Amino acid sequence: MDKKLDNMNEKLDNIDKKQMTKVLVRADRSDVATLSKNIQKSYKPIIVKEPAKALAMIKLRDPVKQGLFYLGEVIVCEAVVEIDGEQGIAVIMGDDADKVLDMAIIDAAVKLGVFDDYQKLKELEKKQNERLMQENAMTLNTMVNFTSMDGEAPDDLAANKKA
Amino acid sequence: MTLQLTKKHSFDTVFDSQKVFRIILEAVSNPARVLNIAKAANKLFGDFPEILSLAMTLLDNETGFYIYGNYKNVSVESPVDTVLETAVEQLEKDIASLTLARKVEATAADFIFVCDPSSTKEAIEQAKCGTLIDPHKSATIVIQNDEELKCNLTLSGPGIDGVIKVFVSQAVKDALFYRDAQNYEYPEGIDLIFISKTGDLFAIPRLIKVVQ
Amino acid sequence: MAYVAVSGGEEAIEESIKLLDYYKSGTVKDIEIEAIENKLSLLVDRVMSEAGLYSKTYAALALKQCEGSIEEAVFLLRAYRSTLVRNYYTNTVNTDDMRVVRRISAAFKDIVGGQILGASYDYTHRLINFDIDKQDPKELQKEVEEKLASQKLEEILPCPRVSSELKKEGLIDSFPQNDESPHDVTVNMLEFPAGRSARLQTLSRADTGFISGLAYSSLRGFGQVHPTVGELRQGYVELYVSHPLNEDESIYIGEIMITEVECFNTTDDKDQLKLAVGYGAVFGRNETKAIAMSVIDRELENGGPYPSQNEEFVLTHGDSLEMNGFISHLKLPHYVTFQSKLDSVRKTREGNQ
Numbered sequence: 001m002d003k004k005l006d007n008m009n010e011k012l013d014n015i016d017k018k019q020m021t022k023v024l025v026r027a028d029r030s031d032v033a034t035l036s037k038n039i040q041k042s043y044k045p046i047i048v049k050e051p052a053k054a055l056a057m058i059k060l061r062d063p064v065k066q067g068l069f070y071l072g073e074v075i076v077c078e079a080v081v082e083i084d085g086e087q088g089i090a091v092i093m094g095d096d097a098d099k100v101l102d103m104a105i106i107d108a109a110v111k112l113g114v115f116d117d118y119q120k121l122k123e124l125e126k127k128q129n130e131r132l133m134q135e136n137a138m139t140l141n142t143m144v145n146f147t148s149m150d151g152e153a154p155d156d157l158a159a160n161k162k163a
Numbered sequence: 164m165t166l167q168l169t170k171k172h173s174f175d176t177v178f179d180s181q182k183v184f185r186i187i188l189e190a191v192s193n194p195a196r197v198l199n200i201a202k203a204a205n206k207l208f209g210d211f212p213e214i215l216s217l218a219m220t221l222l223d224n225e226t227g228f229y230i231y232g233n234y235k236n237v238s239v240e241s242p243v244d245t246v247l248e249t250a251v252e253q254l255e256k257d258i259a260s261l262t263l264a265r266k267v268e269a270t271a272a273d274f275i276f277v278c279d280p281s282s283t284k285e286a287i288e289q290a291k292c293g294t295l296i297d298p299h300k301s302a303t304i305v306i307q308n309d310e311e312l313k314c315n316l317t318l319s320g321p322g323i324d325g326v327i328k329v330f331v332s333q334a335v336k337d338a339l340f341y342r343d344a345q346n347y348e349y350p351e352g353i354d355l356i357f358i359s360k361t362g363d364l365f366a367i368p369r370l371i372k373v374v375q
Numbered sequence: 376m377a378y379v380a381v382s383g384g385e386e387a388i389e390e391s392i393k394l395l396d397y398y399k400s401g402t403v404k405d406i407e408i409e410a411i412e413n414k415l416s417l418l419v420d421r422v423m424s425e426a427g428l429y430s431k432t433y434a435a436l437a438l439k440q441c442e443g444s445i446e447e448a449v450f451l452l453r454a455y456r457s458t459l460v461r462n463y464y465t466n467t468v469n470t471d472d473m474r475v476v477r478r479i480s481a482a483f484k485d486i487v488g489g490q491i492l493g494a495s496y497d498y499t500h501r502l503i504n505f506d507i508d509k510q511d512p513k514e515l516q517k518e519v520e521e522k523l524a525s526q527k528l529e530e531i532l533p534c535p536r537v538s539s540e541l542k543k544e545g546l547i548d549s550f551p552q553n554d555e556s557p558h559d560v561t562v563n564m565l566e567f568p569a570g571r572s573a574r575l576q577t578l579s580r581a582d583t584g585f586i587s588g589l590a591y592s593s594l595r596g597f598g599q600v601h602p603t604v605g606e607l608r609q610g611y612v613e614l615y616v617s618h619p620l621n622e623d624e625s626i627y628i629g630e631i632m633i634t635e636v637e638c639f640n641t642t643d644d645k646d647q648l649k650l651a652v653g654y655g656a657v658f659g660r661n662e663t664k665a666i667a668m669s670v671i672d673r674e675l676e677n678g679g680p681y682p683s684q685n686e687e688f689v690l691t692h693g694d695s696l697e698m699n700g701f702i703s704h705l706k707l708p709h710y711v712t713f714q715s716k717l718d719s720v721r722k723t724r725e726g727n728q
Contacts, residue, residue, distance in 0.1 A: 093629025137526035
């Protein structure tokens with residue numbers, strides 16, 4: 001048990017729950033399934049709450065008056081599993097029952113201290129971030145480069161044109 | 164994927180909770196009528212399946228609950244992983260993970276589960292009783308009651324035609340006594356549900372009085 | 376008004392529902408949900424916004440099911456939503472952290488982070504393309520993927536708000552963070568005067584046409600506001616919820632696309648020393664709606680005699696489901712009511728003769 005805790009802490013230093021769930025949610029269903037199957041080779045998860053659709057209400061901060069308001073709801077899928085007495089839970093946008101179950105199994109494995117595919121997660125994260133940065137590059141192609149028709153363009157705000 | 168894994172319980176969150184709800188509804192509409200939820204409770208697990216089935220029917224993420232029962236006393240010396248959790252602590256975890264309800268202070272709880280009859284007095288005294296404008300913002304107390312029957316009581320109130328004579332345990336008699344002692348101003352009050360390990364259930368809503 | 380029960384419409388109703396197939400049978404070509412979701416995403420965005428439910432696939436499905444009717448699609452989504460449990464509330468989303476895909480300001484030319492046009496129909500020439508069916512979707516996807524792959528990686532940096540500069544100068548009021556629990560119009564009835572959270576929630580899910588029309592009326596003089604779009608930002612915001620078994624942890628559940636507008640207004644009254652800001656935020660790329668919402672927000676804040684400034688008028692009549700439902704209900708039999716109206720007209724005529 002102690003050895004497991006040590007390993008878990010060491011690995012979790014590199015990736016926290018927020019980051020981990022982000023990588024998994026963004027990953028393809030097949031990649032998540034592979035990670036889950038690896039866990040199931042050694043452990044038998046029990047379903048506590050079958051995958052089911054639910055809602056999450058989105059709370060937004062209004063930047064004008066700094067108050068909160070509800071923007072609307074989003075459909076999510078949730079599941080709870082148990083491995084060796086530890087419960088794992090997953091909640092993801094959409095209705096992919098298989099994926100949410102796999103993610104719950106991964107969550108339980110992390111809780112138990114037996115998940116060790118962090119390398120694979122890092123690889124997925126790198127690919128995902130690269131893709132987002134490529135998309136960002138395409139977006140930034142549409143940034144306006146102002147040139148005045150006659151002489152210097154006057155400055156409006158305390159402006160660096162590009163950060 | 165879902166086909167290969169075993170399920171921890173077979174309590175259907177839609178159909179079984181509907182059945183249990185109907186039974187609770189009948190109990191509350193007909194005070195002191197004894198009904199039974201064993202069929203649904205048997206689909207669950209743990210040491211308190213009957214309480215769990217009530218929780219799965221009545222609680223959700225917007226409600227708060229509190230449990231009176233045997234919690235372990237954590238001493239500083241004992242290492243964390245050798246102290247076993249009590250059954251009540253496990254019940255608390257199960258309710259939280261199955262219903263997403265939150266454990267809150269006893270005075271703020273919408274539903275209070277009393278697994279240990281000796282806590283009944285405290286539970287009733289601490290429970291919130293609503294306000295004049297919002298009498299529904301009061302607690303419902305579910306008391307586990309397995310003692311032998313030995314007291315005669317006469318009850319009257321809404322749902323009872325005239326008066327009704329019942330034969331109950333001392334714990335039930337005490338609970339009603341403690342509640343009357345609180346002297347709630349109508350429409351404030353708390354509602355009591357009694358449940359046994361065999362799934363027997365009856366309810367005594369707030370306006371039912373013990374007639375002397 | 377008395378209700379009288381009549382029967383006999385069952386067969387006609389069954390046939391009527393079957394007859395809908397007739398309207399869908401004109402071609403052997405089908406539109407798949409995936410196609411609607413990806414090729415008609417602006418329509419999907421509008422349906423999601425008016426339903427108050429973010430699910431692109433289900434919005435696309437609803438549109439397919441009811442021949443593209445926005446009002447029917449919103450109805451389907453709202454009805455389905457009412458069968459689901461709301462188990463989660465997200466952590467507070469702050470659009471400061473938005474991953475921007477479009478961001479412009481009409482108030483200032485040079486803004487920190489730049490004017491990013493993104494993808495928009497605003498700059499197209501509006502020339503109808505008769506060759507559109509000749510486009511090959513596989514080619515399109517391949518071209519886009521190749522273009523993406525050829526891009527240099529650009530770090531994603533959040534854009535600072537245009538309004539924050541003005542706040543530093545004191546030209547716009549700054550307010551302290553207010554974490555008061557927001558009103559939820561889907562749970563509690565809207566009462567007047569409505570709090571800001573109720574107003575913003577109602578406007579965000581209101582019918583696009585209604586809100587836009589009101590904003591237009593205000594801009595044309597039936598209102599006080601002379602707004603400038605200080606900033607329009609469109610992009611993805613990340614959603615997190617508390618881990619149900621451990622409140623100290625947050626888990627990522629996904630991201631949504633929203634459009635957000637801050638419009639700046641001069642004020643006519645004593646506060647000529649400052650600018651006032653209106654706010655709009657909606658699901659999807661519904662830019663006109665977001666701008667319109669920000670204009671209406673300002674009008675409602677000011678108050679006044681015009682319709683766009685009347686809180687009850689604006690907030691009660693904007694909901695797509697309620698609006699279309701009520702107009703639609705006029706088609707239901709009103710035989711008895713009408714008979715009595717007819718009777719009273721006849722009596723008056725007899726009396727006059």
